[in-house]
Amino acid sequence: xxxxxxxxxxxxxxxxxxxxxxxxxxxxxxxxxxxxxxxxxxxxxxxxxxxxxxxxxxxxxxxxxxxxxxxxxxxxxxxxxxxxxxxxxxxxxxxxxxxxxxxxxxxxxxxxxxxxxxxxxxxxxxxxxxxxxxxxxxxxxxxxxxxxxxxxxxxxxxxxxxxxxxxxxxxxxxxxxxxxxxxxxxxxxxxxxxxxxxxxxxxxxxxxxxxxxxxxxxxxxxxxxxxxxxxxxxxxxxxxxxxxxxxxxxxxxxxxxxxxxxxxxxxxxxxxxxxxxxxxxxxxxxxxxxxxxxxxxxxxxxxxxxxxxxxxxxxxxxxxxxxxxxxxxxxxxxxxxxxxxxxxxxxxxxxxxxxxxxxxx
Amino acid sequence: xxxxxxxxxxxxxxxxxxxxxxxxxxxxxxxxxxxxxxxxxxxxxxxxxxxxxxxxxxxxxxxxxxxxxxxxxxxxxxxxxxxxxxxxxxxxxxxxxxxxxxxxxxxxxxxxxxxxxxxxxxxxxxxxxxxxxxxxxxxxxxxxxxxxxxxxxxxxxxxxxxxxxxxxxxxxxxxxxxxxxxxxxxxxxxxxxxxxxxxxxxxxxxxxxxxxxxxxxxxxxxxxxxxxxxxxxxxxxxxxxxxxxxxxxxxxxxxxxxxxxxxxxxxxxxxxxxxxxxxxxxxxxxxxxxxxxxxxxxxxxxxxxxxxxxxxxxxxxxxxxxxxxxxxxxxxxxxxxxxxxxxxxxxxxxxxxxxxxxxxx
DNA sequence: AGACGATGCCGACCATCTATGAGATCGCAA
DNA sequence: TTGCGATCTCATAGATGGTCGGCATCGTCT
Numbered sequence: 076x077x078x079x080x081x082x083x084x085x086x087x088x089x090x091x092x093x094x095x096x097x098x099x100x101x102x103x104x105x106x107x108x109x110x111x112x113x114x115x116x117x118x119x120x121x122x123x124x125x126x127x128x129x130x131x132x133x134x135x136x137x138x139x140x141x142x143x144x145x146x147x148x149x150x151x152x153x154x155x156x157x158x159x160x161x162x163x164x165x166x167x168x169x170x171x172x173x174x175x176x177x178x179x180x181x182x183x184x185x186x187x188x189x190x191x192x193x194x195x196x197x198x199x200x201x202x203x204x205x206x207x208x209x210x211x212x213x214x215x216x217x218x219x220x221x222x223x224x225x226x227x228x229x230x231x232x233x234x235x236x237x238x239x240x241x242x243x244x245x246x247x248x249x250x251x252x253x254x255x256x257x258x259x260x261x262x263x264x265x266x267x268x269x270x271x272x273x274x275x276x277x278x279x280x281x282x283x284x285x286x287x288x289x290x291x292x293x294x295x296x297x298x299x300x301x302x303x304x305x306x307x308x309x310x311x312x313x314x315x316x317x318x319x320x321x322x323x324x325x326x327x328x329x330x331x332x333x334x335x336x337x338x339x340x341x342x343x344x345x346x347x348x349x350x351x352x353x354x355x356x357x358x359x360x361x362x363x364x365x366x367x368x369x370x371x372x373x374x375x376x377x378x379x380x381x382x383x384x385x386x387x388x389x390x391x392x393x394x395x396x397x398x399x400x401x402x403x404x405x406x407x408x409x410x411x412x413x414x415x416x417x418x419x420x421x422x423x424x425x426x427x428x429x430x431x432x433x434x435x436x
Numbered sequence: 437x438x439x440x441x442x443x444x445x446x447x448x449x450x451x452x453x454x455x456x457x458x459x460x461x462x463x464x465x466x467x468x469x470x471x472x473x474x475x476x477x478x479x480x481x482x483x484x485x486x487x488x489x490x491x492x493x494x495x496x497x498x499x500x501x502x503x504x505x506x507x508x509x510x511x512x513x514x515x516x517x518x519x520x521x522x523x524x525x526x527x528x529x530x531x532x533x534x535x536x537x538x539x540x541x542x543x544x545x546x547x548x549x550x551x552x553x554x555x556x557x558x559x560x561x562x563x564x565x566x567x568x569x570x571x572x573x574x575x576x577x578x579x580x581x582x583x584x585x586x587x588x589x590x591x592x593x594x595x596x597x598x599x600x601x602x603x604x605x606x607x608x609x610x611x612x613x614x615x616x617x618x619x620x621x622x623x624x625x626x627x628x629x630x631x632x633x634x635x636x637x638x639x640x641x642x643x644x645x646x647x648x649x650x651x652x653x654x655x656x657x658x659x660x661x662x663x664x665x666x667x668x669x670x671x672x673x674x675x676x677x678x679x680x681x682x683x684x685x686x687x688x689x690x691x692x693x694x695x696x697x698x699x700x701x702x703x704x705x706x707x708x709x710x711x712x713x714x715x716x717x718x719x720x721x722x723x724x725x726x727x728x729x730x731x732x733x734x735x736x737x738x739x740x741x742x743x744x745x746x747x748x749x750x751x752x753x754x755x756x757x758x759x760x761x762x763x764x765x766x767x768x769x770x771x772x773x774x775x776x777x778x779x780x781x782x783x784x785x786x787x788x789x790x791x792x793x794x795x796x797x
Numbered sequence: 798a799g800a801c802g803a804t805g806c807c808g809a810c811c812a813t814c815t816a817t818g819a820g821a822t823c824g825c826a827a
Numbered sequence: 828t829t830g831c832g833a834t835c836t837c838a839t840a841g842a843t844g845g846t847c848g849g850c851a852t853c854g855t856c857t
Contacts, residue, residue, distance in 0.1 A: 091807080093845095101804090104805095119573060123549070123843090123844050124550050126845040128486050129813095131846075144511045144514055145511045150511050151506055154504070158532070166547075168528060169514070169528050171515060171518055171519070184482065185527055186527075187482040188483055188485040190484060190486055350712065351715050354685050354689075354716050451812090451814095452815085452837075453837055456814090456815095456837085459814085461814090461815090464837080465835085468836090484811090487814085488812080489813095492815095799856105801854105802855085805851090807848105807850080809847090809848090809849105811845095815842090817838105818838090818840105819837090819839100820836085821835080821837095822836090824834095825830100825832095826831095
């Protein structure tokens with residue numbers, strides 16, 4: 076690994092001159108600058124950003140804390156963060172905490188030792204104190220898909236509105252007994268979706284009945300299990316809103332086994348628009364969250380704050396969008412080709428032209 | 437951000453003593469060490485790894501280059517890499533290249549500036565010269581799921597064997613006209629899977645017929661399109677092997693539209709065991725690759741090499757495993773609960789207890 | 798001649814580690 | 828008890844690679 080000293084020796088100038096020549100700061104004769112550049116190239120020189128960072132207190136590295144990149148929700152968010160970071164010259168260190176606070180603490184220790192310029196949290200159970208410690212130490216933090224009672228920037232999608240849209244859709248189809256399978260009630264996302272469910276009922280003049288609400292845990296198995304409970308309710312509901320797609324898939328499988336037709340006997344709507352929801356039979360009506368945008372905006376906020384630490388914190392709220400497919404509406408099968416085109420267009424920004432491509436496997 | 441100087445001043449000792457006290461190197465009176473530790477804690481001290489790295493030439497940071505973390509294949513690999521890295525005290529910088537060589541070059545420049553200790557490549561179209569440049573500069577590289585004519589460590593799954601298992605399975609069910617939908621023929625993974633197909637036919641005494649091989653591009657749409665072509669072949673094949681799950685899903689949808697029953701009229705096997713393959717109707721028989729292990733082993737190899745740069749390169753070849761579900765075999769519907777349990781057990785190591793959990797959405 | 802712009806060098810500095818060596822302490826033998 | 832070497836304990840002084848302000852030099856213009 077060559078240093079500016081070696082380049083300086085070869086070029087017959089001082090190291091400082093090499094530094095200014097390569098960085099374009101200060102006065103260096105154009106011809107000399109070119110010669111120095113050529114020498115640097117020929118030596119395969121790469122500036123040592125450690126030394127640079129040591130001096131100017133910027134590492135151009137960010138931390139990204141997620142519970143588990145394997146969970147279908149996070150890759151899109153991570154991609155959004157990473158894209159924006161990269162175009163701004165930042166690198167991103169990935170941290171999987173599994174929702175484990177000890178692990179989270181260990182990662183944060185590492186990130187602080189590495190002197191990252193900021194951290195994006197996309198984890199449903201953040202330790203507020205961890206975030207606060209970071210902020211106290213002067214490390215900017217942005218929360219994505221999560222609100223917390225801490226004074227910092229955040230981006231999230233409007234869960235109340237998303238759930239409202241889903242349930243209003245079912246009600247507009249004429250359903251009057253709409254059940255809901257919620258997520259763990261200690262999660263704000265789950266709470267908000269339940270709230271949206273209630274609002275929709277209320278606005279359509281339908282009384283809220285606790286008997287129609289079952290608590291799941293966001294896993295497929297809970298959807299499968301609770302679907303059986305659902306059928307026992309008398310009078311039986313004609314529609315279900317599941318607080319996420321995984322549980323909706325569980326419901327779907329369970330109903331299929333029981334010989335209940337979807338959507339004819341039971342309409343079903345999920346939440347998240349995970350890829351899964353496009354291949355089930357029937358395809359799942361669901362609420363799409365702007366996952367990529369969430370990550371991208373989070374990163375933009377973070378980079379903005381790094382240069383303006385005193386700015387007032389921003390809270391960005393994105394709009395979810397109802398995607399009507401087959402599990403809620405009785406109609407002829409849509410053309411696959413049309414769907415494919417729609418999907419491609421819609422997700423172009425999100426994942427680049429490599430989307431849905433199985434390459435590398 | 438406090439430094440050892442400030443701690444030293446408070447403790448009334450020299451910075452060097454603080455360094456030794458905190459690192460446990462050299463002699464420091466036990467009582468003094470404790471006092472220094474206490475002071476460091478109270479100041480929320482985090483050692484500056486930049487300064488440390490500058491000196492001992494180890495950053496404890498690795499680079500991970502993938503085409504697109506959004507592609508369902510890579511999160512599991514990334515998780516494997518990250519887990520092993522973390523338990524060894526390393527951080528991982530994520531790089532999405534989209535298969536774009538310019539982007540790849542830019543990322544590598546960044547990684548070298550940050551002086552990462554090594555790089556894992558999991559990209560189907562790596563630029564051999566990029567890898568070679570890295571190796572020449574003394575930066576260890578490990579290739580995951582990709583062999584390349586370069587002298588370095590690598591891990592991959594045996595694609596020939598995987599395809600062989602898939603086709604042998606179909607043949608053993610009595611099929612004699614088995615078609616194949618391949619991936620892009622310029623990708624080694626696709627070539628190897630075609631080779632496995634041929635071997636299976638050969639060993640079962642069935643002549644290879646080029647007319648039964650259609651070239652797809654690993655995307656769902658190509659499976660959808662080519663399934664129609666398949667039906668035109670005379671005599672019509674009774675089984676298809678698709679080189680990945682996405683294309684298999686396309687085939688499935690297409691056949692469904694044409695009223696062809698799977699597996700009764702046409703058996704189908706995919707490749708990759710993506711989550712999708714568990715929710716289609718019928719569920720997809722497929723070849724599972726040990727994705728997590730691939731990442732984990734890649735990272736182990738890398739960390740090994742960092743401490744032993746002169747070791748002979750290792751080429752690890754993992755075994756894929758055929759997962760028989762419903763798209764190939766005519767039988768009663770399996771119990772959902774049994775499947776759920778199996779899945780959970782099998783993937784425990786891969787994703788921790790958070791697997792399949794929709795939290796944070 | 799003096800002022801000013803262009804050019805390039807010198808040395809300090811960032812936070813940490815490590816080699817060196819000085820001084821203190823301790824054990825053991827005389 | 829004293830003396831001496833071995834062992835502790837800690838401070839000092841580079842060294843890491845790059846940046847930056849200050850300063851010297853040189854040429855040109857007024």
